[in-house]
Amino acid sequence: MSMRRLIVSLLPLIGIAGMAGTADRVLADQLILNSYGGPYEDIIRERIIEPFEAETGIEVIYDAVGSSSQDYAKIKATGGRPGFDIVVMTAAQALQGCQEGLLVKLPLDLIGELSALSPRLSGVAGPCGAVHEVQYMSLLYRTDHVEGVPSSWNLLLDPGLSGRVILPTFQNVMAVNLLQVMSVMNGGGLVDDLDPGFAAMAGIARQSIGFEQSSAILESYIKDGSVWAMPFWNGRAQLLVDSGAPVDYVRPREGTIPLIATLSVPVGAENKEAAFRFIDFFLRKSSQEAWVEGYRVGSARTDIVVPEELRDRQIPEVELDTLLLPDLALMAERMPVWSERWDRDVVPAAR
Incomplete structure (x- = not known):
């Protein structure tokens, strides 16, 4: 340009x-x-x-x-x-x-x-x-492949979805937010003690078919049915619902990050x-x-x-007040270290 x-x-x-x-x-x-x-x-x-x-x-x-x-x-x-x-x-x-x-x-x-x-x-x-x-990070899923209405982020770890999950790259803040949510779910924190989150994300990565940065590309996988569940912003998720695609989304009981x-x-x-x-x-x-x-x-x-x-x-x-709100200033300081650890611990675990 x-x-x-x-x-x-x-x-x-x-x-x-x-x-x-x-x-x-x-x-x-x-x-x-x-x-x-x-x-x-x-x-x-x-x-x-x-x-x-x-x-x-x-x-x-x-x-x-x-x-x-x-x-x-x-x-x-x-x-x-x-x-x-x-x-x-x-x-x-x-x-x-x-x-x-x-x-x-x-x-x-x-x-x-x-x-x-x-x-x-x-x-x-x-x-x-x-x-x-x-917006908020929602759990987007295929209604024709996921039975019932899921209520937990642990759906991404369900063995029945092996090879049917996709994750954003770390350059997409959605990946960071999912890491933080999984950390809190497993006894860690939002910006401190993320060990439980990285362990959980490695588990999800083993379920996944890989990583994509663009939201537009991420949604193409769930639209064509190659992916059955993934994190996604609720506004974009609603657009998919409105389009008539066999998908829906929820705010899981463990909470989410706006x-x-x-x-x-x-x-x-x-x-x-x-x-x-x-x-x-x-x-x-x-x-x-x-x-x-x-x-x-x-x-x-x-x-x-x-x-x-x-x-x-x-x-x-x-x-x-019911949302998980990490300290954004601390996040900015720690993102380079988290990014290195993501590349070391999470990316290699993908299929």
């Missing part, structure tokens, strides 16, 4: 030319949004990008490259100048980017809709991340003002309602109207 942009469009001077304190206002007519491909891209184009372009005249160039961890690695490697203006990541990367001075602290005066978000969820993401959706997705602006972004306008647009009530209805996820706004068929499948704010 070319990193060239149209520089700016100059708006007319307001008032008498040369008057003290008067200046041309500069607005970028393009911005580059780095996010995900697959169904996500189709839905965000229809529900958010096209309405934003129609309202503002700002062209959004869509860059569907990389996972959250890969995108942040690019931001870090370039000193905050990755070539895109807005990036979709998770609260973990938003916090880390703030601490390392690589992401902009979002201005409340320019992004007024930030004040409408749940303070608890905004607090998790920190000042550099605007929470635009909330995915708090954020919009962030790298410090070296060339079109910050346009980026702030996009974030404000995405967070407004009507946009959040359109996004929840289209992508089947939750919102950090409590004043939106949620489609009736989704209400029982999402986690309301009052139930957030």
